Amino acid sequence: MLVALAGGVGAAKLLAGVTAVVDPAEVTTVVNTGDDLVLHGLMISPDIDSVTYALAGTDNTETGWGIAGETWTVAESLRALGGSTWFQLGDRDLATHLYRTQRLAEGASLSRVTAELAVARGVRTTLLPMSDQPVRTRVTLADPPLGESPEVAFQDYFVRLHHEVPVRALRFDGADEARPAPGVLEAIGAADLVVCCPSNPVVSIGPILAVPGIRTALEARRDRVVAVSPIVAGAAIRGPADRLLRELGHEASALGVARLYAPWAATFVIDEADGGLVPAIEALGVRCVVAPTLMTDRARAAALAKVVLDAP
Amino acid sequence: MLVALAGGVGAAKLLAGVTAVVDPAEVTTVVNTGDDLVLHGLMISPDIDSVTYALAGTDNTETGWGIAGETWTVAESLRALGGSTWFQLGDRDLATHLYRTQRLAEGASLSRVTAELAVARGVRTTLLPMSDQPVRTRVTLADPPLGESPEVAFQDYFVRLHHEVPVRALRFDGADEARPAPGVLEAIGAADLVVCCPSNPVVSIGPILAVPGIRTALEARRDRVVAVSPIVAGAAIRGPADRLLRELGHEASALGVARLYAPWAATFVIDEADGGLVPAIEALGVRCVVAPTLMTDRARAAALAKVVLDAP
Numbered sequence: 001m002l003v004a005l006a007g008g009v010g011a012a013k014l015l016a017g018v019t020a021v022v023d024p025a026e027v028t029t030v031v032n033t034g035d036d037l038v039l040h041g042l043m044i045s046p047d048i049d050s051v052t053y054a055l056a057g058t059d060n061t062e063t064g065w066g067i068a069g070e071t072w073t074v075a076e077s078l079r080a081l082g083g084s085t086w087f088q089l090g091d092r093d094l095a096t097h098l099y100r101t102q103r104l105a106e107g108a109s110l111s112r113v114t115a116e117l118a119v120a121r122g123v124r125t126t127l128l129p130m131s132d133q134p135v136r137t138r139v140t141l142a143d144p145p146l147g148e149s150p151e152v153a154f155q156d157y158f159v160r161l162h163h164e165v166p167v168r169a170l171r172f173d174g175a176d177e178a179r180p181a182p183g184v185l186e187a188i189g190a191a192d193l194v195v196c197c198p199s200n201p202v203v204s205i206g207p208i209l210a211v212p213g214i215r216t217a218l219e220a221r222r223d224r225v226v227a228v229s230p231i232v233a234g235a236a237i238r239g240p241a242d243r244l245l246r247e248l249g250h251e252a253s254a255l256g257v258a259r260l261y262a263p264w265a266a267t268f269v270i271d272e273a274d275g276g277l278v279p280a281i282e283a284l285g286v287r288c289v290v291a292p293t294l295m296t297d298r299a300r301a302a303a304l305a306k307v308v309l310d311a312p
Numbered sequence: 313m314l315v316a317l318a319g320g321v322g323a324a325k326l327l328a329g330v331t332a333v334v335d336p337a338e339v340t341t342v343v344n345t346g347d348d349l350v351l352h353g354l355m356i357s358p359d360i361d362s363v364t365y366a367l368a369g370t371d372n373t374e375t376g377w378g379i380a381g382e383t384w385t386v387a388e389s390l391r392a393l394g395g396s397t398w399f400q401l402g403d404r405d406l407a408t409h410l411y412r413t414q415r416l417a418e419g420a421s422l423s424r425v426t427a428e429l430a431v432a433r434g435v436r437t438t439l440l441p442m443s444d445q446p447v448r449t450r451v452t453l454a455d456p457p458l459g460e461s462p463e464v465a466f467q468d469y470f471v472r473l474h475h476e477v478p479v480r481a482l483r484f485d486g487a488d489e490a491r492p493a494p495g496v497l498e499a500i501g502a503a504d505l506v507v508c509c510p511s512n513p514v515v516s517i518g519p520i521l522a523v524p525g526i527r528t529a530l531e532a533r534r535d536r537v538v539a540v541s542p543i544v545a546g547a548a549i550r551g552p553a554d555r556l557l558r559e560l561g562h563e564a565s566a567l568g569v570a571r572l573y574a575p576w577a578a579t580f581v582i583d584e585a586d587g588g589l590v591p592a593i594e595a596l597g598v599r600c601v602v603a604p605t606l607m608t609d610r611a612r613a614a615a616l617a618k619v620v621l622d623a624p
Contacts, residue, residue, distance in 0.1 A: 095389030
């Protein structure tokens with residue numbers, strides 16, 4: 001049994017690789033929900049959806065988000081009405097949000113709805129939200145643009161403000177009262193291998209660790225935890241992870257990430273470009289595996305998955 | 313200035329006729345919101361939308377509801393996910409609901425949002441919901457099918473159960489605490505003519521009259537109120553008005569409707585098929601105008617509008 005900790009796009013790519021080389025039924029993925037938002041009344045779980053679409057093979061590999069072959073009839077109509085369209089919602093993607101929102105309103109848990117949507121799309125991997133309770137990543141802006149609140153919701157920072165503004169702090173609203181979703185701690189406890197996907201350490205993996213009990217469960221299985229660095233040669237493959245690390249006082253390098261993960265991950269997979277960091281990382285008590293980590297196609301993602309499976 | 317009281321399809325047809333013969337800017341329409349529902353987290357106002365689409369000239373005249381040339385990408389995707397699809401939502405129609413839901417969540421009133429959507433679609437007529445507070449028509453079933461609650465929401469009766477089940481009673485939940493939307497009483501008070509459109513007397517006009525103050529305002533202007541019968545030769549043109557009238561203890565005829573409207577409407581336009589009812593209706597103190605009332609195309613709707621304008 002394999003457990004993966006996942007954010008959005010980077011995790012989705014690695015998971016598509018993992019499920020190409022191991023039976024998807026043997027994989028449980030715990031997904032960040034700190035990015036979730038309510039927009040137009042709809043409950044949107046961007047990371048759950050990215051992972052689901054990737055595992056279903058319906059992800060849009062060009063944009064890195066959304067569904068392949070998506071259409072935009074609703075969004076174009078909404079734009080014509082003068083509606084808010086900063087968060088792009090494709091027609092097929094909207095069906096996911098309508099389904100989720102209706103089922104949650106009927107009293108189903110987010111775990112339950114996530115499982116239903118995964119099954120409906122033919123995903124055989126178990127997908128779990130990190131928690132059934134709402135945890136919301138809130139971003140304190142270092143220098144709020146005119147008209148912005150000093151603290152904004154994650155997607156306001158990430159999408160609406162194009163993650164171009166400096167950040168002073170993060171907090172995970174609701175985390176203290178949240179519980180791990182049913183099955184999360186059990187899966188970590190029983191896993192042969194726990195893979196921390198190459199997701200943003202502070203805004204994708206950070207919220208998962210903030211749910212009481214998950215970090216302790218990982219610490220107890222430290223020997224079986226393998227993390228893949230999302231930072232290559234000092235830069236994020238995608239998104240603002242490098243800048244966020246620096247702004248929040250960390251080093252924007254594989255070493256900086258290793259420092260954050262060392263308490264609960266015994267093995268760290270870093271890119272060939274970062275071979276020079278091996279001694280510093282191993283000095284933290286973290287074993288290093290050096291490999292090509294850029295998942296530019298599914299074959300490379302599967303190759304990286306094999307490295308990860310053989311890593312511990 | 314002309315004020316119209318409107319439900320859905322029948323009203324939408326007459327209003328398209330009215331605005332073909334008078335300046336739309338001189339018309340204020342007060343629309344039933346008792347049919348409103350929340351589905352998939354979206355705030356849906358079916359009567360407001362039917363009237364808006366008709367006045368914008370974008371209504372689907374084949375189905376009688378929705379938008380002409382509509383597409384169904386989201387609905388098909390939702391069906392594939394196993395989602396609830398008994399209430400059909402087209403792609404362009406969905407944009408309306410996304411817009412409304414977002415704006416209401418931002419704190420805008422239903423009046424404000426209704427006006428914004430009307431302006432965005434090029435409607436020059438003033439559209440007012442009967443109230444900014446929620447009023448919800450609840451239907452007590454005479455003989456609930458297996459698994460149904462004895463009392464259901466209006467759209468559950470109307471759409472999901474295809475208005476095929478007998479009804480014992482109606483109530484307008486929230487009406488006691490509701491206030492007429494800003495401008496409703498002022499418009500009725502200042503109108504040269506108030507037109508009660510050929511809408512369902514009990515479930516379309518009934519909720520409007522249930523908002524405290526509106527019935528009294530109409531009674532004060534009784535001489536200027538002209539109602540158009542939605543019942544022709546004992547049958548509703550469309551929908552369950554005839555059955556509902558009978559089930560709720562009224563006569564399913566133009567005379568039955570005239571009895572309900574006589575306290576606040578001095579003039580009643582009935583179809584040529586019902587000429588024989590004139591003496592009985594006039595005995596109620598209601599002046600009768602007999603005319604062709606079937607609005608099978610826009611020219612006939614405009615002709616009926618002219619009859620109504622000349623009626624008082």
